[in-house]
Amino acid sequence: MGHFDFGMVGLGVMGRNLLLNMADHDFSVAGLDLDAEKAASLEKEADAKHDIKGTTDAKEFIQLLKKPRAIMLLVPAGKPVDSVINSLLPYLEEGDIMVDGGNSYFEDTNRRVKELNAKGINYFGMGISGGEKGARFGPSMMPGGNENAYDRLRPIFEAVAAKVNGEPCVTYLGSSSAGNYVKMVHNGIEYAIMQLIAETYDVLKRGFNFEDDELQQVFESWNQGELQSYLVEITAAILKKDDDITGKRLVSLISDTAKSKGTGKWTSQNAMDIQAPVPSIDLAVNMRDISKYKEERVQASKTYTWNGDAKDLSNENVTALFKDAFYFAMVTIYAQGMAQLTIASKEFDYGLNLEEVAKIWRGGCIIRAAVLEDFRNAYKANKELPNLLLDKNLAKGLNKHQKAMREVVKIGIDKGIPMSVYGVTLSYFDAYRSETLPTNLIQAQRDYFGAHTYERIDKEGIFHTEW
Structure with missing residues (x-):
């Protein structure tokens, strides 16, 4: 009793795998689950050398842990988290640490931090990326909370996290809900890149009649170079x-009505609240929503036809064109997400270090990609960089691939195949690089119908005109 290093509440696939990962690194661990079978199977699944214990009793669970106690919750977001917290509170003491490892909404984490800090309990929100395999063999982890209390967690988390060049893919990110916010934006980027891949697949298949084997080979070859990433890698495996x-x-037999758990929507919603433009993420969320209206889409497909076609290109030239465009779009999508983190860090006083965020995303997580090393170097060179598009080294690659991006968007238009994320990503890029935008006219319109006033470029002050 009282000697276990770490406790886990929720022994589903993720919780069990993460505990076994910790046990593999010689930490003694205890698990709590109301399901007696899950609690018992934890010990059966462990090696004989592991010091591991499962229980269904909350009081016994707390008594198993050394002080200050370190406990992680891996239960569904929302009310289940509050329920578990309330069930454990009677047995906790001042200085104990509780970590929510689920995809909780960051405002819920802010509330819990405030409530539990008042009771002397250190509460962390921590995003975990990598799925069940990552949890077992090395995830990317994004903790936010009390920096001093993190010292109790650091040795365990650094041991079990994925490693890239010997560096653990976990770091203390910032105060309060910083970890949950970073994971939320991580998921928004994930939405956009998944949609980007889907659009690439669609236009090559429907627009250029690529066979299944050809499609699979395209993504497999792309994963060997600058486009190397987990999502491209699994796409090649799926297509095979x-x-x-x-x-x-198998992929051709799967329904095209997409599901989601809401984290992409949260990213878009909060981005609008803090005025951080992330149109590629917005469109990715919208495309999943559109996919749900299958019957209407079937009807519309019979009403509206388009027989246009793009210029003829060899498969080799098409593949090269899309490879360059994909790189351009991928970097610009990351730029939007990282810019949102920059704005949010100031808005919520997180104190985020974007170089560290890029570093811990390089391994273990769903959006890991070779380009993250370039992003890390960009923030290392300029910690105040507001947007990755302003990094001169990245700009060289984007300028090099800009023509391909424009050609690819034209192809989608000519062929009548939806390429929403490609299109809006290019529009974001063009807006960001525009010294002048037509929003002066919008300001005039607002003043005309609502007397909302405007500013001038030739003198200081706030003005209103009787139009």
Whole structure:
């Protein structure tokens, strides 16, 4: 009793795998779950050398842990988190640490931090990326909370995190809900890049009649160079998988009505609240929403037809064109997400270090990619960089691939194939690089119908005109 290094509440796949990962690194761990079978199976699954204990009793669970106690919750976001907190509070003491490892909304974390700090409990919100395999063998972890209390967690988290060049993919990110916010934006970037990949797949398949094997080879080859990333890697694996029943490629038999858990929507909603433009993420969320209206889409497809076509290109030239455009879009999507983090850090006083964020995203997580090393170097060179598009080294690559991006967007228009994220990403880029935008006219319109006033470029002050 009282000697276990770490406790986990929720012994589903993620919680169990993370505990086993900790045990592999010689930490003694205890798990709590109301399901007796899950609690018992934890010990059965562990090696004989592991010091690991499962229980269904909250009081016993707390008594197993050394002080100050370090406890992680891996339960569904929302009310279940509050329920678990309330069930543990009677047994906790001042200085104990509780870590929410789920995808909780950052404002919920802010509330819990405030409530638990008043009771002397250190509360952390921590994003975890990498899925069940990552949890077992090395995830990317994004903790935010009390910096002093993090010293109790640091040795455990650094041991179990994914490693890139020997560096652990975890670091203290900032105060209060910083960890949950970073994970939220991580998921928004994930939405946009997944949609980008889907659009690439769609236009190559429908627009240029690429066969299944050709498509698979495209993504497999892309994963060997500057586009190397987890999402491109798994796309190549998905496109290779045959259905056991029909022998057809499994992906062609999967419904095109997409699901989501809301984290992409949260990213867009808060981005609008803090005036951080992330149109590529917004459109990715919208495309999942559009996919749900299957019956209407079927009807519309019979009403509206388009027989246009783009210029003929060889498969080799098409692949090269899309490779360059994909790089351009991918970097610009990351730039939007990282810019949102920069704005949010000031808005919520997180104190985020974007170089560290890029560093811990390089391994273990869903959006890990080779370009993150370039982003890390950009923030290392300029910690105050407001947007990755302003980094001169990245600008060289974007300028090099800019023409391909424009050609690809034209192809989508000519062929009548939706390429929403490609299109809006280019529009974001063009808006960001525009010294002058037509919003002067919008300011005049607002003043005309609502007397909202405007500013002038030739003198100081606030003005109103009787139009």
